[in-house]
Amino acid sequence: xxxxxxxxxxxxxxxxxxxxxxxxxxxxxxxxxxxxxxxxxxxxxxxxxxxxxxxxxxxxxxxxxxxxxxxxxxxxxxxxxxxxxxxxxxxxxxxxxxxxxxxxxxxxxxxxxxxxxxxxxxxxxxxxxxxxxxxxxxxxxxxxxxxxxxxxxxxxxxxxxxxxxxxxxxxxxxxxxxxxxxxxxxxxxxxxxxxxxxxxxxxxxxxxxxxxxxxxxxxxxxxxxxxxxxxxxxxxxxxxxxxxxxxxxxxxxxxxxxxxxxxxxxxxxxxxxxxxxxxxxxxxxxxxxxxxxxxxxxxxxxxxxxxxxxxxxxxxxxxxxxxxxxxxxxxxxxxxxxxxxxxxxxxxxxxxxxxxxxxxxxxxxxxxxxxxxxxxxxxxxxxxxxxxxxxxxxxxxxxxxxxxxxxxxxxxxxxxxxxxxxxxxxxxxxxxxxxxxxxxxxxxxxxxxxxxxxxxxxxxxxxxxxxxxxxxxxxxxxxxxxxxxxxxxxxxxxxxxxxxxxxxxxxxxxxxxxxxxxx
Numbered sequence: 001x002x003x004x005x006x007x008x009x010x011x012x013x014x015x016x017x018x019x020x021x022x023x024x025x026x027x028x029x030x031x032x033x034x035x036x037x038x039x040x041x042x043x044x045x046x047x048x049x050x051x052x053x054x055x056x057x058x059x060x061x062x063x064x065x066x067x068x069x070x071x072x073x074x075x076x077x078x079x080x081x082x083x084x085x086x087x088x089x090x091x092x093x094x095x096x097x098x099x100x101x102x103x104x105x106x107x108x109x110x111x112x113x114x115x116x117x118x119x120x121x122x123x124x125x126x127x128x129x130x131x132x133x134x135x136x137x138x139x140x141x142x143x144x145x146x147x148x149x150x151x152x153x154x155x156x157x158x159x160x161x162x163x164x165x166x167x168x169x170x171x172x173x174x175x176x177x178x179x180x181x182x183x184x185x186x187x188x189x190x191x192x193x194x195x196x197x198x199x200x201x202x203x204x205x206x207x208x209x210x211x212x213x214x215x216x217x218x219x220x221x222x223x224x225x226x227x228x229x230x231x232x233x234x235x236x237x238x239x240x241x242x243x244x245x246x247x248x249x250x251x252x253x254x255x256x257x258x259x260x261x262x263x264x265x266x267x268x269x270x271x272x273x274x275x276x277x278x279x280x281x282x283x284x285x286x287x288x289x290x291x292x293x294x295x296x297x298x299x300x301x302x303x304x305x306x307x308x309x310x311x312x313x314x315x316x317x318x319x320x321x322x323x324x325x326x327x328x329x330x331x332x333x334x335x336x337x338x339x340x341x342x343x344x345x346x347x348x349x350x351x352x353x354x355x356x357x358x359x360x361x362x363x364x365x366x367x368x369x370x371x372x373x374x375x376x377x378x379x380x381x382x383x384x385x386x387x388x389x390x391x392x393x394x395x396x397x398x399x400x401x402x403x404x405x406x407x408x409x410x411x412x413x414x415x416x417x418x419x420x421x422x423x424x425x426x427x428x429x430x431x432x433x434x435x436x437x438x439x440x441x442x443x444x445x446x447x448x449x450x451x452x453x454x455x456x457x458x459x460x461x462x463x464x465x466x467x468x469x470x471x472x473x474x475x476x477x478x479x480x481x482x483x484x485x486x487x488x489x490x491x492x493x494x495x496x497x498x499x500x501x502x503x504x505x506x507x508x509x510x511x512x513x514x515x516x517x518x519x
Contacts, residue, residue, distance in 0.1 A: 042074040052083025054242065063496050066392055068092065069420035077404035078424060084242075090393070090413030094420040096427060097403040100452035102394060102414055103460035110414055113395020119238045119247075123231050123265055125307060127315030139312055140461075142304075146297050147465040153366065155292040156469045159198045159252065161363045162477050163191060167208040167467060168477065169362075172485055176514040181490045181508035184332055188325035188477075193225060195473065196320040200313050201275050202293035227267035232318055234261040236502045272310045318502070320466060321386040324473055326503040329510050330386035331379055331478070333496060334435050336489045336512070341378055344480070348374045351482050369475045377440035379474050380454075384428075385435060388455040388503045390419035418455050419504065427453055485514040 047053050060067035072078045072094040079093040093099065102110045111132035124130040128139040146152055168191055175182045190207040198205050200327045234257050250258040279291070279299055291297075295313050298304060335342055352368050364372075393415040400408045408414055425432050428439070440446055451459035457467045464470070471490050481487075490511035497507040 003423060005248060023460065041080065042071075043072050045074065047083040049080075054084065055391070057084075057242075062404050063498070065419045065500065068391075068417050069094075069423045072412070072417060072420045073424060076408065078420075079402065079404055081405050081406075084244075089409070090205050091402075091406055091408050091414055092391075092415045092417055093402070093404075093406070093425055094417050094427075095402075095404055096278060096404070096421070096450065096453045099416045099421075099455055100450075102416065102460070103455070103462070104499050105170065106400060107461055109397045109400055110394035111397060113413075115244075115395060115413070116282060116393060120235055122261065123235045123268075124315050124318065125311035127311035129315045130311075130318060139308075142298065142302065143316075143465055145301070146294065147469070149165065152294070152297070153469065153472070156199055157366055157472060157476075159195055160473050163195050163198075163208065164347065164363060164476060164480050167191070167194070169484065171208065172481060172514045173516070176485055176516050179513065181511045181513055184512050185325065185329040185506055185509040188328050189322060193228075193320055196317050197224075198293070199320070200293060200317050201279070201295040202291055215238045223267055224271045226272075227264040227323070228317070231261060231264040231268050232321070233501055234258075236262065236433070236446055248451065268314065269310060272304060272314060276306050276309050276313075290445075297375065299410065316466070319464075320470075322501075322503040322505070326388040326471055326505055327379065327383050327386070327470075328474055328477060329506055330504070331382040331474075332487060332512065333489070333506070333510055335378075337491075338435060340413075341435070344437075345375050345478070345482060348372055349479050353483070364476060366472065369442065369472060369479070372475055373441065373444060373446040374437060375475055375478060376446045376471065377437040379471070380440050380446075380456075381435060381437045381476065383456045384454060385420040385433075387418035388421065389456070390500060390504045391415055391417050416455060421453070421455070440461075482517075484517055486517045488513050488515070 024032060041047070045053070045056065048055060056067070056071075057064075071080065072092065077093075078095045079091065079098060082090045082091070082092050089490055095466065105419070112130065115134075117132070120130045126135050128136060128143060131139065168187070171187065172182065193207050194205055195359060197205050198217055207225055237257065247258060250256050251262075276295065276299075280295055282291075283296075283299055294489050295309060298309055298312065333343075343442050349372070352364070352371055355368075361464070393413050396408045396412045398410050402408060421427060423432055448454075451457065457464035457470075490513055496510065499505045499507040
């Protein structure tokens with residue numbers, strides 16, 4: 001009789017429910033282990049069991065940068081543990097003390113990590129932005145020597161000036177004559193690709209010269225540009241999978257975006273190898289002058305393998321391709337609503353232009369650009385609000401505790417959010433959302449902030465080597481364009497939609513009209 005009661009359907013159901021409840025409580029306890037002290041969640045940010053923050057992600061997928069900024073601002077330490085399905089955890093912060101901890105104090109405990117490296121390995125190989133440890137240190141040392149040379153800086157200035165004078169200004173002036181709208185984001189992206197190709201390996205794909213957005217007539221230019229764009233965008237998309245290993249399955253099966261990615265990478269790597277071998281052959285000819293591009297410099301200094309040269313040059317191309325165009329797209333959008341800022345930039349440009357004869361070239365040299373303190377501040381303030389790379393991640397090598405008390409476990413992702421940091425009252429004061437170049441000036445001179453407070457160019461041992469060159473390019477473009485042309489939005493009421501690939505872009509571009517500036 002007792003046995004029959006135990007085997008009754010009702011008893012079996014109760015036992016099953018009890019067992020499932022026990023397993024759930026055990027799992028939830030483990031799932032929650034180690035995080036109780038890491039985050040005090042506001043009500044709308046509390047994670048769900050098993051699926052974590054997936055509902056909030058899906059609800060805010062059209063506005064993720066602002067959702068992250070609002071969520072981080074709502075937490076006491078501007079840090080919280082992001083829970084995702086399948087057990088992946090990451091700590092995200094907008095706290096400068098935490099940023100300094102992970103990027104400098106405990107630098108060796110926060111490498112790129114296996115997840116980051118595996119996602120970008122097909123495209124970047126073991127390049128400087130996708131390597132850790134000794135492999136990274138060797139490339140950093142090699143690259144640092146070159147980026148600190150005056151000869152490379154002069155080469156960059158020359159490349160930028162040529163592209164501005166021969167293509168950018170004629171294109172924008174033509175649009176001012178026929179009153180046509182220009183997608184400035186597209187123009188700047190093509191400008192940046194031409195420029196980075198010339199700086200990286202002294203090849204001109206002629207992308208900006210074509211009105212339809214295509215590149216030069218030769219197969220190399222067209223194939224390389226299209227393949228590079230596709231490879232970078234599709235590689236970046238791997239980070240956004242809800243099921244993080246799904247891209248691996250697609251790659252194994254050779255289907256969908258992974259099939260296209262394999263073809264694009266094969267094109268980029270094949271053409272890069274062709275250039276490398278041609279450069280090596282030219283090096284043996286004593287009749288040829290020494291080339292000044294990055295690839296030629298790396299070849300001349302040490303006996304590197306072809307794979308090493310390919311990976312490091314492609315890495316620098318990726319870093320320089322979209323960051324400048326992203327920064328300047330947001331800058332010009334902000335400028336269109338701030339005539340007071342534009343007037344101060346114009347006063348500075350006219351003051352510096354008055355120092356030299358009118359017969360000088362229609363560009364600015366390095367010393368003149370360096371003296372443009374207000375323009376430097378205006379561009380920097382734009383990147384504070386709209387950093388080209390809004391989020392950056394590392395992997396935690398061993399258990400750690402951040403300065404704000406947040407526990408970070410081995411294998412977790414550790415991210416800092418530059419976009420959110422620019423909107424934190426605790427960092428920038430109550431006017432943090434206001435575009436205010438003056439916050440960077442001290443008696444008219446540019447005053448830099450701590451890179452851990454303003455990590456637009458990263459910070460610590462991995463701080464961007466091309467920071468100075470990026471400012472040279474951005475200030476050259478802005479000064480030369482604004483000196484000749486006034487800028488206005490086509491749709492003054494529209495608010496741009498933020499879109500994250502590897503950089504922060506505007507969905508649909510930025511439509512502007514350019515008018516010839518009256519003297």
